Amino acid sequence: MEEAIEVLQQLGLKEYEARCFVGLSRLSSGTAKQLSEQTEVPRTRVYDAIRMLEAQGLVEIQHSNPQRFRAVSLSEATETLRDQYEARVERLHDALNTIEVIEEKDDSPAQQVWALMGREVIENRTTDLIRDATTEIVLVIGDEVLLTDDLVESLDDLSNGVEVLVGAVSEDLERKIHGELPEATTFVTGLEWLQSEETEKEEVSIGRLLLVDRSMILVSSIVPSTGEEQAIFGEGFGNGLVVIARRLMAQGLLAAKDPKH
C-alpha cells in the first residue's frame, strides 16, 4: 500500500494525488472527509488532488453535496496510464526524429570505449549486438541468471551463416546452455582469471563477454555485494579493446579450448 503510493508517484502523480487514488481504490466511493481520514491528506487539499486525478481520467466525481469520489477500475486506470505513456513516447519519438544530428568535425578519437550500467540496459545491448551479427558470435556467460529467454531467442533467430560459440565458466552451466541452444557450439572457457578477480578490497566477478564479428566487444562485470552489473563496450575493428579480445582468441584462450560439441 505504501508500495502503491510510491509507484504512483514514480508514474508522475503528486503525493496527495497518489494517496487519494489509493484511498479511493479501497473505499470504492467516498467523500472528501472520509478520504482525508483514510489517507491523512488534509481535507482541504483533497479537492485539488481529486481534480487533478479526474483530469487524468483516474477518478470520477459525483457532483452532489457533499461530493463523492470514486476511482475507476484498476484495469481502466492502468490502461489510461499506459495510453498516456504511449502518447508521450510517441511524441518523443517524433520530436527527436524531426531534429536529430548536427554534423560536426569528427574530433572523437578512434579508441572508443563506452560504459553501460544496469542489468536491463546491458541485456538489451547484448541482444541488439547479437541480432546485428553477420558472421560470428563468441559469447561467454559468467552466471546462470544471465541466460535469459531474450538472449536465447536472439541467438536462435540468427541466420545460418553466423557461427555461434557460447562458453560458460563451469561444466554445469555449459550443459544448461547446450540444452537451450543445441545449434550452438558450446565450451568451457579457459579464462580462469575471469572467475574471480581480486582488486584492492572489492571482489568482482565476470558477467558476460561478447565478441561480434570480431569487431564489437562487450564485457560486463558484477559487483557481488550489490548485484549491480556494469559493462564496457567497444566497437570498430581497430578498437583497442577489440584487438585485445581478438588476440586472446588467437591464443586459444577465449574459445575453442576443449570443444565438446
Add this chain to the structure above:
Amino acid sequence: MEEAIEVLQQLGLKEYEARCFVGLSRLSSGTAKQLSEQTEVPRTRVYDAIRMLEAQGLVEIQHSNPQRFRAVSLSEATETLRDQYEARVERLHDALNTIEVIEEKDDSPAQQVWALMGREVIENRTTDLIRDATTEIVLVIGDEVLLTDDLVESLDDLSNGVEVLVGAVSEDLERKIHGELPEATTFVTGLEWLQSEETEKEEVSIGRLLLVDRSMILVSSIVPSTGEEQAIFGEGFGNGLVVIARRLMAQGLLAAKDPKH
C-alpha cells in the same frame, strides 16, 4: 526540440537531464563543454545529469579525458523507458490487488451520477460499457470524429443476442455509420435539441449518448471552443438519469424514429 525536452520531463527526467539527452541525440557524441554550449546547461552540472542518465540506461560514458558522452539509439531509449514503465504499472497492479476494498456501511445515495473528463477516458468507458452489454445498446453519435475504430470494434464483437441501435444527428453521418456497422440498426435521431444547446453564453454540442441494457447511461458534451469532452454517467435501473433516458425512448424520441434499416 523544446517539445522533446518537455516530453522527457513528463517521462520523469529533470530539466538538465532532458536537455542533455536531447543535446546528445543531435550531437551523436560530445564532451561536457560542447553539451553545455549546445543545451545551455551549466557545464559543471552536465556531469551529474549524465550520471543520472547513465544509471537509467539512456547514455553511455567514455571514460577518457575529457570524458565523452553519447546517447543510446532512439529505439534503445524508448525500449528502456517502456520497460521502466511496464515494470511500474506491474508493481502498481500487484500492490493494489493485494490491498483493495474496505467494506463499509453503504451510505451512498441511490442517485449516482458520475463525471468524467477527457476524450480518451470517455472513449474507454464507452467501449467498456458496450462490451458489458447483454441485451440492448442504444447509441447516438453527435460528431463524426467519435466514430473510432475502437468503438466500431467493440460493437462488432457483441454477441448476436444484443440488439444494437445506432443513431446519428445527420443523414450524412448515418450513412457513414451504416457503412461501418452493417449489422446494426441505424437511424437519424429526432432529438433536435441535442444539436446545439444554447446556455448563458457558452454553446455546447452533444458528443455521445449511450444507453446500455436500459440501466446504464452515458452522455457527453463537447465544448466547441476548447474541443474538451465531458461526460456524465449513471448506472442502476432506478437511477434518475437512466429513468429519464428510458422515458425519452418510450416517447419514441430517442430511437426508432424513421428507422431505415
Add this chain to the structure above:
DNA sequence: TGTTTTGTGATTATACGGGTGACATCTGAT
C-alpha cells in the same frame, strides 16, 4: 612553468508541492 581545460564539491537562489488556516456557503437540527 604558466595557462587553459576539465572534473568535483560546496553554496546560493528559487519554484513547487506539502501543510495550515480563514472564510463563505450549504445543510440539517432546534
Add this chain to the structure above:
DNA sequence: ATCAGATGTCACCCGTATAATCACAAAACA
C-alpha cells in the same frame, strides 16, 4: 428563523528539491 456543524474555495506559509553559481584541485597543453 436561527444556529452549529459540515463542506468547498482561497490564500498563505514553509521546507525540500532542483536550478544556478562559485571555488578549487587535477589534468592537459603550450
